Amino acid sequence: xxxxxxxxxxxxxxxxxxxxxxxxxxxxxxxxxxxxxxxxxxxxxxxxxxxxxxxxxxxxxxxxxxxxxxxxxxxxxxxxxxxxxxxxxxxxxxxxxxxxxxxxxxxxxxxxxxxxxxxxxxxxxxxxxxxxxxxxxxxxxxxxxxxxxxxxxxxxxxxxxxxxxxxxxxxxxxxxxxxxxxxxxxxxxxxxxxxxxxxxxxxxxxxxxxxxxxxxxxxxxxxxxxxxxxxxxxxxxxxxxxxxxxxxxxxxxxxxxxxxxxxxxxxxxxxxxxxxxxxxxxxxxxxxxxxxxxxxxxxxxxxxxxxxxxxxxxxxxxxxxxxxxxxxxxxxxxxxxxxxxxxxxxxxxxxxxxxxxxxxxxxx
Amino acid sequence: xxxxxxxxxxxxxxxxxxxxxxxxxxxxxxxxxxxxxxxxxxxxxxxxxxxxxxxxxxxxxxxxxxxxxxxxxxxxxxxxxxxxxxxxxxxxxxxxxxxxxxxxxxxxxxxxxxxxxxxxxxxxxxxxxxxxxxxxxxxxxxxxxxxxxxxxxxxxxxxxxxxxxxxxxxxxxxxxxxxxxxxxxxxxxxxxxxxxxxxxxxxxxxxxxxxxxxxxxxxxxxxxxxxxxxxxxxxxxxxxxxxxxxxxxxxxxxxxxx
Numbered sequence: 001x002x003x004x005x006x007x008x009x010x011x012x013x014x015x016x017x018x019x020x021x022x023x024x025x026x027x028x029x030x031x032x033x034x035x036x037x038x039x040x041x042x043x044x045x046x047x048x049x050x051x052x053x054x055x056x057x058x059x060x061x062x063x064x065x066x067x068x069x070x071x072x073x074x075x076x077x078x079x080x081x082x083x084x085x086x087x088x089x090x091x092x093x094x095x096x097x098x099x100x101x102x103x104x105x106x107x108x109x110x111x112x113x114x115x116x117x118x119x120x121x122x123x124x125x126x127x128x129x130x131x132x133x134x135x136x137x138x139x140x141x142x143x144x145x146x147x148x149x150x151x152x153x154x155x156x157x158x159x160x161x162x163x164x165x166x167x168x169x170x171x172x173x174x175x176x177x178x179x180x181x182x183x184x185x186x187x188x189x190x191x192x193x194x195x196x197x198x199x200x201x202x203x204x205x206x207x208x209x210x211x212x213x214x215x216x217x218x219x220x221x222x223x224x225x226x227x228x229x230x231x232x233x234x235x236x237x238x239x240x241x242x243x244x245x246x247x248x249x250x251x252x253x254x255x256x257x258x259x260x261x262x263x264x265x266x267x268x269x270x271x272x273x274x275x276x277x278x279x280x281x282x283x284x285x286x287x288x289x290x291x292x293x294x295x296x297x298x299x300x301x302x303x304x305x306x307x308x309x310x311x312x313x314x315x316x317x318x319x320x321x322x323x324x325x326x327x328x329x330x331x332x333x334x335x336x337x338x339x340x341x342x343x344x345x346x347x348x349x350x351x352x353x354x355x356x357x358x359x360x361x362x363x364x
Numbered sequence: 365x366x367x368x369x370x371x372x373x374x375x376x377x378x379x380x381x382x383x384x385x386x387x388x389x390x391x392x393x394x395x396x397x398x399x400x401x402x403x404x405x406x407x408x409x410x411x412x413x414x415x416x417x418x419x420x421x422x423x424x425x426x427x428x429x430x431x432x433x434x435x436x437x438x439x440x441x442x443x444x445x446x447x448x449x450x451x452x453x454x455x456x457x458x459x460x461x462x463x464x465x466x467x468x469x470x471x472x473x474x475x476x477x478x479x480x481x482x483x484x485x486x487x488x489x490x491x492x493x494x495x496x497x498x499x500x501x502x503x504x505x506x507x508x509x510x511x512x513x514x515x516x517x518x519x520x521x522x523x524x525x526x527x528x529x530x531x532x533x534x535x536x537x538x539x540x541x542x543x544x545x546x547x548x549x550x551x552x553x554x555x556x557x558x559x560x561x562x563x564x565x566x567x568x569x570x571x572x573x574x575x576x577x578x579x580x581x582x583x584x585x586x587x588x589x590x591x592x593x594x595x596x597x598x599x600x601x602x603x604x605x606x607x608x609x610x611x612x613x614x615x616x617x618x619x620x621x622x
Contacts, residue, residue, distance in 0.1 A: 155422070242459070242462075244455060244457055244459035245459055245461055245462065247417065247420065247455065247459070248455065248459045248460075248461065248522070248525075249461075249472070249476075250417065250420055250448065251415065251417055251448055251452065251453040251455075251526075252448065252449070252452070252472060252473035252476055252525070252526070252529060253445040253446065253447075253448040253449030253473065253476060253477070253529065254445065254476050255445055258476050262461065262472060262475075262476065263461060266461065266463035266464070267461075267462060267463055269463065
């Protein structure tokens with residue numbers, strides 16, 4: 001019942017307003033004007049007269065209905081999250097019980113055998129590695145594009161390019177997957193071979209091949225997919241930088257890049273973090289494009305160019321068709337792990353934004 | 365520290381629109397000059413063309429010559445950033461950098477100049493804040509956000525940020541229009557102190573303020589909306605407010621404008 005005083009406070013202000021309009025009545029012509037907006041709110045009209053009492057707060061009205069509606073919407077989020085968690089756990093537990101190997105450390109995925117064996121380690125590793133790599137490639141490029149569009153490009157060109165970038169976000173991931181698997185794989189294979197020849201002494205570029213359908217291909221395709229999200233969100237944030245702050249920097253003798261560093265980037269920091277996290281969310285959950293471009297092997301390896309790699313989501317897409325009951329339970333357990341990873345990522349992002357709250361709030 | 369400004373035939377455009385035309389005036393070092401006139405008469409545009417901030421807006425350009433101690437700041441080979449370092453600016457609304465602390469705000473300009481050494485920055489920040497009459501109020505919370513100060517304090521913080529880079533000229537674009545009378549008084553007092561070191565040019569809508577703080581006053585006006593603003597009269601402040609030589613000036617300062 002913490003909301004009761006709040007509601008009565010509303011009623012109080014409403015009452016004062018009515019009373020003051022009542023006092024204005026003797027002013028003649030203004031009386032009609034003063035009354036009409038009031039009477040649309042309280043059709044009964046009692047208490048509107050010069051000496052009458054205040055109108056009573058209504059027991060039920062649009063105000064309360066709207067409050068109820070928003071409360072229901074807010075609650076729905078919690079209910080849905082709880083329902084997902086319950087579903088995942090209920091399905092996963094029996095399969096985890098049937099597992100004859102350690103779920104965390106076993107490198108392999110054969111849950112359909114009579115003695116089910118499956119481990120999440122390789123998949124979780126592949127998921128995190130490919131996403132991290134994708135962000136490493138996409139974020140600098142995306143921020144560069146966003147800054148160019150918001151602060152360097154002529155306005156018309158900026159708008160047109162921004163539209164194209166948004167269009168890139170609308171390409172279905174299966175199309176990216178097909179393109180990556182059949183076309184993009186060729187230059188990546190050549191580049192991998194070149195890397196292997198000259199930089200093979202670095203473990204991540206080592207190995208004897210075959211190259212191509214590797215973590216590198218998957219990450220590059222992922223990077224292209226998250227690029228438009230990060231770009232268009234950061235562009236919006238950069239455009240919102242107050243002109244007053246940009247001019248303050250310029251008036252201190254900043255070059256354009258110095259102005260961006262002094263005024264634009266710090267102001268946009270929480271927005272950039274949010275954009276990157278959204279991109280990471282997409283990368284972590286991306287399924288079909290990775291199922292098509294990765295080599296699908298089970299084994300933890302930092303090698304980026306050899307055929308191989310797998311992620312939780314890609315594995316679910318690939319293995320769900322042939323899975324039996326335990327197999328499905330095992331896949332759902334892996335989904336639960338993915339859910340947890342995403343949750344941790346989001347909480348971390350929140351924490352980063354929260355830490356600088358004092359500064360970002362006064363910015364708003 | 366302070367320099368003389370000569371404007372000759374300064375004309376400024378926003379795209380095809382001519383905002384001011386053929387402004388000629390000379391500002392002596394270590395004086396306060398007030399620019400007054402009705403809204404839209406181009407006084408802010410002229411102020412912004414003195415430190416080349418006018419051209420920041422898309423499509424805006426300036427013609428004519430503006431010299432600081434004999435050097436034309438609109439010469440082709442002049443570095444714009446050097447001009448702006450020499451001629452600082454305080455804006456109408458206080459605009460401290462919202463993500464920076466009070467200290468970082470004050471030293472922002474010095475950082476842009478490449479100063480990194482903590483002891484030098486500390487010293488410069490204290491000097492600038494003292495000059496801006498803000499030191500006593502903020503010395504215990506230099507690490508707190510600059511945007512958390514009151515409006516008047518924020519404006520003095522912006523003045524501290526401007527004078528920290530030790531410019532020759534300080535331009536103020538209606539610096540008190542967003543402030544209450546007490547904060548306004550604090551800023552006006554500050555202007556008296558600052559004119560020992562800097563040449564100050566202030567745009568103001570408040571004629572009492574112009575009369576209180578300035579040595580010389582320039583009155584700008586326009587014929588009608590859409591016409592470029594022109595300089596009508598430029599003289600000692602006392603003369604402008606007691607015995608102006610132009611009828612238009614008299615009409616404006618006595619409130620019979622329009």
